[in-house]
Amino acid sequence: MSAGPAIVLVRPQLGENIGKAARAMLNFGLTDLRLVAPRDGWPNPAAGPAASGADMVLEQARVFDTVAEAVGDCPFVYATTVRRRGLVVPVVSPEEAAREVRGNDGPSAILFGAERSGLETDEVAIAGKIVTVPINPQFGSLNLAQAVILIAYEWSKGRALAVPTRNDNLEPPAPHAHLEGLIEQLYESLARVDYFHPPDRTPATKNTIRTILTKARWSSREIQALRGIVRALTEGRRGSA
Amino acid sequence: MSAGPAIVLVRPQLGENIGKAARAMLNFGLTDLRLVAPRDGWPNPAAGPAASGADMVLEQARVFDTVAEAVGDCPFVYATTVRRRGLVVPVVSPEEAAREVRGNDGPSAILFGAERSGLETDEVAIAGKIVTVPINPQFGSLNLAQAVILIAYEWSKGRALAVPTRNDNLEPPAPHAHLEGLIEQLYESLARVDYFHPPDRTPATKNTIRTILTKARWSSREIQALRGIVRALTEGRRGSA
CATH class of the missing domain: 1.10.246 (Serum Albumin; Chain A, Domain 1)
Known part of the structure; x- marks a missing residue:
């Protein structure tokens, strides 16, 4: 099985959101955080407190100028977006993306756009596939860390890292x-x-x-x-x- | 198919987190929010801004003194917790819980504990099942709204597909x-x-x-x-x- 995907935050604005994304990642065992042109530079003092202990992810984070550089080592790139923007690119659910990432024969990266504006069309075009979280058509308001956590959660499902949730010590029915x-x-x-x-x-x-x-x-x-x-x-x- | 589960926040501390939970819910089509003894009373002025437009969920929220009252109409009650606390209760994943909720022949409720302390043992005991999000054993740091969003996300997944599967002539569990x-x-x-x-x-x-x-x-x-x-x-x- 491949390692976890790189989480690539493209032009993130608030350090707090970078910290929250790191926290979301580590909850599900992801550690490879990459930042493309963070608005307020890097490191960002607001990130640490929001990471609630996921400092290791922030310390290892790497910064790049462009999306293309950030995913240079990754044959498999996915862009999270709610809009297709006229691109003829396959759209997969988080579940499908996670399944693919687990099976991909090489590193995968998942792009997340800036808080308000999302990814630019030419950034989406770098990705081979679009990942769209199916949300309420009347109310779609996922923030950055929430989008990251859903992807990380789906990825972790196929892993063994998970805390055992099975009913090992449930008592069997009596004779x-x-x-x-x-x-x-x-x-x-x-x-x-x-x-x-x-x-x-x-x-x-x-x-x-x-x-x-x-x-x-x-x-x-x-x-x-x-x-x-x-x-x-x-x-x-x-x-x- | 049953309606979405009630989301029951037990002794939530910060209004901001109640707002975030409402936002998380509405993203995935859940609207039935119930609050048990919110620390700072209700309504809470900090909730609205954090809900980012999910005001409808906050306006419809109902407040109760106890968990038992909050779930009085629900035959199916799930408690989210990472610890089993010596209770011999089945433990299911969010995915399994969501599948059950979609098939349950009556209203379901999902309990979420206070930000720091979680649910009390006797509150968990009210639930027929425990839901545990399988997280990184070295770093488990899910906040309230994140726990809510993962459950809501899982529930929304099967919505379109869900088919009534229950035995129509079995009596449904009591409220x-x-x-x-x-x-x-x-x-x-x-x-x-x-x-x-x-x-x-x-x-x-x-x-x-x-x-x-x-x-x-x-x-x-x-x-x-x-x-x-x-x-x-x-x-x-x-x-x-």
């Missing part, structure tokens, strides 16, 4: 006999308080109870807890039973 | 308020028989009970039946109570 024990205990407790009344409804009522208790797929530990609860309710106040 | 009624009734009944002993274990014991009862996703009819069962066990033999 049926354990559930049966709970059900029998409850039937007996309910019978003692004449719950099953009238008698001809008893089978249907019992089936309803069984269905309700079966549905949850409780673990053995949970069933033990429930048996304790039924016992407590049945036997009444501690010591007085 | 959360119904479940809450059962839980409260059981807590009270158990308290009366001194079940919660020793006192310092009470919160953990209550969370365990809550988790066990939340897991089943019972319908309102099933919850009614269980309330009748708890009442019968508590009040003892018919006529003798």
Whole structure:
């Protein structure tokens, strides 16, 4: 698998947004930040505080004069933009771009335009593909760091770096006999308080109870807890039973 | 297809972050914002400017005192958190959560904790599932609006494709308020028989009970039946109570 893509911020205006982009990147394991002609020069004192600890990304950031120089080593270049600008370039979703980047046989770069103006048409033209985040047509207002985080997030999905989210230590459902024990205990407790009344409804009522208790797929530990609860309710106040 | 999930911000601190969350939501077509005990009250003058035009979301936002009230109408509740806190609750990725929300047969809510502290354990316990964004284990620094945007983005992805997949003749899970009624009734009944002993274990014991009862996703009819069962066990033999 290839390394993560370079994130290329083209003419970024605010140092704060550069810092936020670095933070967004590092959350998902991206570290290669490149800046093209940052408006206020580089380094920018506003970037560090906004990076919330992603200083390593800022320290390693490289500055270039043009987009072409910034992506000089990258065979695969993607431009994030909402407008196609008359260019006949394939448009992919963040998900598709991420999948491609993971499979690309060489370094990839993803271009992000300036906060207000976005990328120039000739900068988009450098890219082989356009990445467009599908947003609400009535309200499209993604900021720079948000665009970066969505791309970084999609890229990270295919990686193993991710904190385990699986249910490794979820308890498996109990063997049926354990559930049966709970059900029998409850039937007996309910019978003692004449719950099953009238008698001809008893089978249907019992089936309803069984269905309700079966549905949850409780673990053995949970069933033990429930048996304790039924016992407590049945036997009444501690010591007085 | 179900509507988009409610986004529930629990004890949010900065109005600015509430505004950013609203902006993140509307980018991906979400509009149902709920606030639980916002630190600085509501409305908050700092929210509007940060929403960058997503004022409609802020204007429609509803304020609640507790998480349970905020999700009272939602059978499907998810808690975003990175820590499992000893709760035995299924953990899903944003992608899986989004897929579920699109298929859920009733309203869904997604809880987001306060900026620094996140959700309390007993708030997580209200949720049937935990959503965890898989982030860089060496650098996990997602802010509130970023967490919201990733969830909203994932939800929006499948919108056009989503097909109702649920079993139409299964009863849908009850709104959360119904479940809450059962839980409260059981807590009270158990308290009366001194079940919660020793006192310092009470919160953990209550969370365990809550988790066990939340897991089943019972319908309102099933919850009614269980309330009748708890009442019968508590009040003892018919006529003798």
